Amino acid sequence: xxxxxxxxxxxxxxxxxxxxxxxxxxxxxxxxxxxxxxxxxxxxxxxxxxxxxxxxxxxxxxxxxxxxxxxxxxxxxxxxxxxxxxxxxxxxxxxxxxxxxxxxxxxxxxxxxxxxxxxxxxxxxxxxxxxxxxxxxxxxxxxxxxxxxxxxxxxxxxxxxxxxxxxxxxxxxxxxxxxxxxxxxxxxxxxxxxxxxxxxxxxxxxxxxxxxxxxxxxxxxxxxxxxxxxxxxxxxxxxxxxxxxxxxxxxxxxxxxxxxxxxxxxxxxxxxxxxxxxxx
Numbered sequence: 645x646x647x648x649x650x651x652x653x654x655x656x657x658x659x660x661x662x663x664x665x666x667x668x669x670x671x672x673x674x675x676x677x678x679x680x681x682x683x684x685x686x687x688x689x690x691x692x693x694x695x696x697x698x699x700x701x702x703x704x705x706x707x708x709x710x711x712x713x714x715x716x717x718x719x720x721x722x723x724x725x726x727x728x729x730x731x732x733x734x735x736x737x738x739x740x741x742x743x744x745x746x747x748x749x750x751x752x753x754x755x756x757x758x759x760x761x762x763x764x765x766x767x768x769x770x771x772x773x774x775x776x777x778x779x780x781x782x783x784x785x786x787x788x789x790x791x792x793x794x795x796x797x798x799x800x801x802x803x804x805x806x807x808x809x810x811x812x813x814x815x816x817x818x819x820x821x822x823x824x825x826x827x828x829x830x831x832x833x834x835x836x837x838x839x840x841x842x843x844x845x846x847x848x849x850x851x852x853x854x855x856x857x858x859x860x861x862x863x864x865x866x867x868x869x870x871x872x873x874x875x876x877x878x879x880x881x882x883x884x885x886x887x888x889x890x891x892x893x894x895x896x897x898x899x900x901x902x903x904x905x906x907x908x909x910x911x912x913x914x915x916x917x918x919x920x921x922x923x924x
Contacts, residue, residue: 648895652731656738663735663803667810680803681735682794683714690714693799695847699791702782722851726858730838730845731894736798736822740838743826744877747834759834762879767888770840770879778846793843798822835877839890849889857908859887859897865905872897872906882906 663680670678676686683692697715701707718729730737751758762770784792794800801818809815825837838845852858859882866883873881875896880887882897898906 646899648899652894655732656735659733660735660738663806664810667807671810680800680807681733682797682800682803685714691717693844694719695793695797695844696791696800698782698847699785699793702786703789703791705786718848719851722848723853723856725893726852726856727845727848727889727892728857729848730842731892734799734844735802736825736842737838737892739822739826740829740835741877743830744835747830750830758874759879761873761876761881761884761886762890764886767879767886767890771889773840774842774846775850777841778843781843796821797844798825798837799844834879838892839878845890845892852889857893859891859893860907860909861885862905862907865903867903867905869902871900871902875900 659681666677666679666684669675677684679685679690681693682696683690685691692711692714694715697711700711721729731741748758781793798821801821805815805819829836833840859880861882868883870881870883872883876882877896878890878892880891880897893908895908898908
């Protein structure tokens with residue numbers, strides 16, 4: 645049995661459990677750690693969403709050293725491991741992965757062909773839209789003086805819904821945004837939010853470098869079966885050495901490869917590959 649899928653799902657569920665546990669512990673006056681995934685910590689340290697930090701700084705037109713430092717942890721993680729936050733931590737990523745299984749089941753029911761990876765042109769268009777949306781939101785935060793993305797970010801909406809249901813026993817309409825995202829991804833655009841819109845994912849993707857964790861293909865072991873690209877929900881094609889900044893390093897393609905021709909060097913240090921895949 646592959647260890648990575650179990651560990652990854654365990655990490656995602658643990659994050660959701662943490663989001664539920666923190667307000668419950670606070671109600672029991674056990675408040676050594678407070679906050680949500682947007683910003684959490686203790687009296688002596690805190691970790692914040694770097695996009696939230698950037699928006700707050702732009703909206704207030706000030707630079708606070710403590711606030712900037714709190715956003716460093718996830719940025720550092722992205723430089724080392726790419727968009728791994730999206731596949732191991734993000735609650736929206738967890739629900740979108742479940743939605744993707746429904747999406748594939750619907751395709752099978754209606755006898756539609758399996759999804760194909762993005763072409764280079766599709767990838768470029770997606771990246772242009774993704775980073776244009778990120779840039780527009782940051783400019784809007786500066787102009788209007790409010791962190792605009794925080795009103796639509798599923799991470800924050802899910803976190804606030806959990807806190808609200810814990811303290812007030814009710815769930816607000818904010819989860820409607822999450823429901824709409826899942827409906828669109830299941831019905832029309834496979835992982836559309838994560839690939840083309842999510843500003844948090846865009847920021848982490850922008851931090852990805854050629855030295856970041858990535859998928860590596862052994863050209864001698866690869867038989868060109870394309871199993872990996874059919875497994876990738878983010879539209880990448882490891883078999884054709886097309887893995888871009890949309891890759892979340894979930895490792896699903898590595899796990900399904902029948903020839904063990906794919907690896908992630910920081911995870912599988914013993915494997916040496918002859919062909920690498922780097923951000924496009």
